Amino acid sequence: GAGVSQSPSNKVTEKGKDVELRCDPISGHTALYWYRQSLGQGLEFLIYFQGNSAPDKSGLPSDRFSAERTGGSVSTLTIQRTQQEDSAVYLCASSLGSFGEQYFGPGTRLTVT
Amino acid sequence: SQQGEEDPQALSIQEGENATMNCSYKTSINNLQWYRQNSGRGLVHLILIRSNEREKHSGRLRVTLDTSKKSSSLLITASRAADTASYFCATDVHSGNTPLVFGKGTRLSVIA
Numbered sequence: 001g002a003g004v005s006q007s008p009s010n011k012v013t014e015k016g017k018d019v020e021l022r023c024d025p026i027s028g029h030t031a032l033y034w035y036r037q038s039l040g041q042g043l044e045f046l047i048y049f050q051g052n053s054a055p056d057k058s059g060l061p062s063d064r065f066s067a068e069r070t071g072g073s074v075s076t077l078t079i080q081r082t083q084q085e086d087s088a089v090y091l092c093a094s095s096l097g098s099f100g101e102q103y104f105g106p107g108t109r110l111t112v113t
Numbered sequence: 114s115q116q117g118e119e120d121p122q123a124l125s126i127q128e129g130e131n132a133t134m135n136c137s138y139k140t141s142i143n144n145l146q147w148y149r150q151n152s153g154r155g156l157v158h159l160i161l162i163r164s165n166e167r168e169k170h171s172g173r174l175r176v177t178l179d180t181s182k183k184s185s186s187l188l189i190t191a192s193r194a195a196d197t198a199s200y201f202c203a204t205d206v207h208s209g210n211t212p213l214v215f216g217k218g219t220r221l222s223v224i225a
Contacts, residue, residue, distance in 0.1 A: 004155075033212055042201065042217035043156075056212070091155060099143055099205045102213060104155035 002026065004105035006092050012111045013082055021077040021108045025094030032075050033102060034067055035091040043091065049075065050098055082112045117145075117202045117216035125222040132189040134219040136202030137182075143205050145178055146213065147187050150199045159187075159200075194225045 005024045013019050025032050034046040045059035049069045060066070064082075069075040079086055089109050093102040120135045136145070144163045148156040162169045162178045162185065169176045175188040189196055199220050203213040 031212075035215075043215040045212060045214065048212045089154070093156075098212065101146065101158045101161060102148075102156075102203075103158070104148075106155045 004092060004094055004103050006090075006105035006108050008108055009106060010109045010111075012113060015084060015112055016081055018078065018080045019082055019110065021079075021090050021092075021110070023075045023077070023092030023094075023105060025073065025075070025092070026103055027073075029094035029096055029103070030072070031095045031098050032069055033093045033095075034075070034077050035093070036061075036088045037091060037107075038088045046077070046090075079110075082110075084112050086110060087112045117204050117214060119200070119202055119216045119219040121219060122217070123220045123222070125224065126192055128192060128194055128223055128225045130192055132192050132196070132221055132223070134187045134200050134221070136185045136187070136216060138185075138202075138204045139183065142180075145176075145185050146203045147174075147176060147185075148201045148203060148215075150201065150218070156201065189221075192221075192223045194223050197221060197223045 007022045030051045032049040035043040036046055037043050047067045048056040064080045067077045089107045091104055091107045093104045095102045117136050117138045126132050142164055144161055146161045147159045149159055150156045160171050160176050162176050173190045178185045199218040201215050201218045203215045205213050
């Protein structure tokens with residue numbers, strides 16, 4: 001079956017521009033997660049959606065970052081006024097419940113020049 | 114602070130040897146998971162072990178969990194070049210709705 005998909009796979013943007021990253025989770029998965037991974041580092045939690053509950057935004061590094069999940073399915077992560085330190089791979093994952101196995105998308109590699 | 118910490122940070126072995134990676138964590142957990150990542154892209158779930166389990170097997174993988182020491186180990190037996198990847202442990206905190214917290218990973222290189 002279809003897994004988690006993310007688009008674009010690569011994004012190069014100029015400093016100061018806004019970017020939108022998209023995640024299509026596995027159908028029926030109620031939980032959706034965004035992570036950021038800098039080169040050679042672990043995963044940094046950004047935001048978590050569970051069903052119709054208010055999202056857990058505790059990992060967002062600044063108010064330039066925001067995310068929404070429409071209709072309990074597709075999610076968009078928006079970074080406004082991008083900075084060079086935003087360069088990283090942004091990973092999305094979904095799961096059936098909150099504490100089970102997470103299924104990851106291939107990620108979006110963001111480069112801010 | 115990091116909930117899960119893998120050890121070692123990097124490991125290089127010959128094909129056919131066993132690889133052991135360790136993970137330590139700080140707070141009580143519901144379960145602990147191990148994931149593999151190839152080439153810095155999406156992670157793939159390997160195995161989940163619950164807090165009331167001590168050992169679990171899946172193919173060439175063996176995971177142990179010692180909740181008294183707050184540690185877990187991942188053993189890959191008879192390693193292959195294709196096992197070359199980064200391996201991460203992930204834990205969920207026992208209380209609340211905190212999602213998984215990932216460690217920084219162990220980079221495993223299996224030399225043919």
